[in-house]
Amino acid sequence: MEERITPHLRQLISGGSGAVAAQFMGAAKGNQQLFAMEDPLGEESQYSPVKGIIHKYPNRVLWKVSYRCAAHCQFCTRLRQIGTSDGDLDRDDIDRGIAYLRDHPEVDDVILSGGDPLYTPSQTLHILEGLTGAEAVRVIRIGTRLPIHSPKSMSSPHVGRLLERIAEISSEKTFFFLAHVNHSDELTADAREALKLLRRTTATLLSQTVFLRGINDEVGILKTLFRELYYLGVLPYYIYRCDYVRGLERFVCDLARERQIMTELRANLSGIACPTYVVDVIGVGKIPVPLDFWDVPQISSCRDFAGNTIDLSQKEN
Numbered sequence: 136m137e138e139r140i141t142p143h144l145r146q147l148i149s150g151g152s153g154a155v156a157a158q159f160m161g162a163a164k165g166n167q168q169l170f171a172m173e174d175p176l177g178e179e180s181q182y183s184p185v186k187g188i189i190h191k192y193p194n195r196v197l198w199k200v201s202y203r204c205a206a207h208c209q210f211c212t213r214l215r216q217i218g219t220s221d222g223d224l225d226r227d228d229i230d231r232g233i234a235y236l237r238d239h240p241e242v243d244d245v246i247l248s249g250g251d252p253l254y255t256p257s258q259t260l261h262i263l264e265g266l267t268g269a270e271a272v273r274v275i276r277i278g279t280r281l282p283i284h285s286p287k288s289m290s291s292p293h294v295g296r297l298l299e300r301i302a303e304i305s306s307e308k309t310f311f312f313l314a315h316v317n318h319s320d321e322l323t324a325d326a327r328e329a330l331k332l333l334r335r336t337t338a339t340l341l342s343q344t345v346f347l348r349g350i351n352d353e354v355g356i357l358k359t360l361f362r363e364l365y366y367l368g369v370l371p372y373y374i375y376r377c378d379y380v381r382g383l384e385r386f387v388c389d390l391a392r393e394r395q396i397m398t399e400l401r402a403n404l405s406g407i408a409c410p411t412y413v414v415d416v417i418g419v420g421k422i423p424v425p426l427d428f429w430d431v432p433q434i435s436s437c438r439d440f441a442g443n444t445i446d447l448s449q450k451e452n
């Protein structure tokens with residue numbers, strides 16, 4: 136993945152934000168590549184029935200609108216794809232995705248992701264129009280980092296048109312925006328205004344965060360972040376352990392440290408302001424990590440949704 140930094144982020148970096156610099160500057164170093172897996176979540180290999188769609192849980196699908204984003208987060212799980220045209224969907228691909236959903240009425244929840252769906256608003260609008268005809272779909276979630284990467288782009292005519300349409304479709308389907316935010320330095324005045332534009336659609340605003348070593352793995356940093364999001368009416372939904380993807384080694388934090396931080400946060404924040412801490416386990420899904428309020432024998436393995444024991448020390452794979 137190439138380095139790609141927007142003028143807005145450049146400004147934050149030159150203004151002295153080490154947290155922003157560390158997220159966007161510098162591509163992965165070859166000699167640090169300890170992790171073996173390029174596709175640890177099995178997205179392409181196991182769960183993709185139609186180009187762009189990942190159907191891993193019975194009632195919900197992830198739909199990757201493209202692999203394009205305004206800026207490239209160097210810790211991205213889809214590091215090997217972001218910035219390429221590989222994920223571009225043509226009209227036929229979109230029609231096949233809609234047909235798949237019509238054939239699978241058990242799917243009631245569609246998560247538009249990527250890449251950033253708001254970075255390619257016309258494409259996303261086309262998918263949304265298709266989804267209006269998929270009656271079983273009741274909930275549409277849209278993951279985005281555009282308000283952080285390039286808040287001004289949120290006022291472009293194309294994004295404006297998309298947001299207007301979302302407001303209209305909201306009378307039939309329930310929308311959530313999932314804003315990806317990792318540090319309060321990202322919540323600039325412009326970013327806050329951009330989040331307000333999302334709120335105007337009447338969608339519920341949620342956030343997601345990734346634990347990043349040396350960037351946000353401190354109680355104080357995350358406490359400020361989750362409080363600020365809460366004040367803005369953005370509910371912290373998930374905080375992920377950074378995936379064991381080749382090239383991301385330098386970002387992965389210590390599991391015990393993460394758990395200690397989340398325990399302290401849960402003791403000090405409202406439940407509404409405290410996200411669920413999860414590990415996205417290979418072939419399984421997002422497994423919540425138990426916090427240190429109860430005695431758990433050991434945390435190097437967990438059980439999946441089917442009850443199988445999964446070893447979490449995947450680095451040696």
Ligand SMILES: *Cc1c(COP(=O)(O)O)cnc(C)c1O
Nearest residue numbers: 189190191192195196197246421
């Ligand atoms: C995260 C994810 C979902 C949604 O999971 P929720 O727990 O409902 O937020 C759905 N499909 C895939 C492939 C995912 O990675």
Ligand code: SF4
Nearest residue numbers: 204207208211250280
């Ligand atoms: S915005 Fe999301 S998909 Fe795009 S590079 Fe960042 S983490 Fe990856």
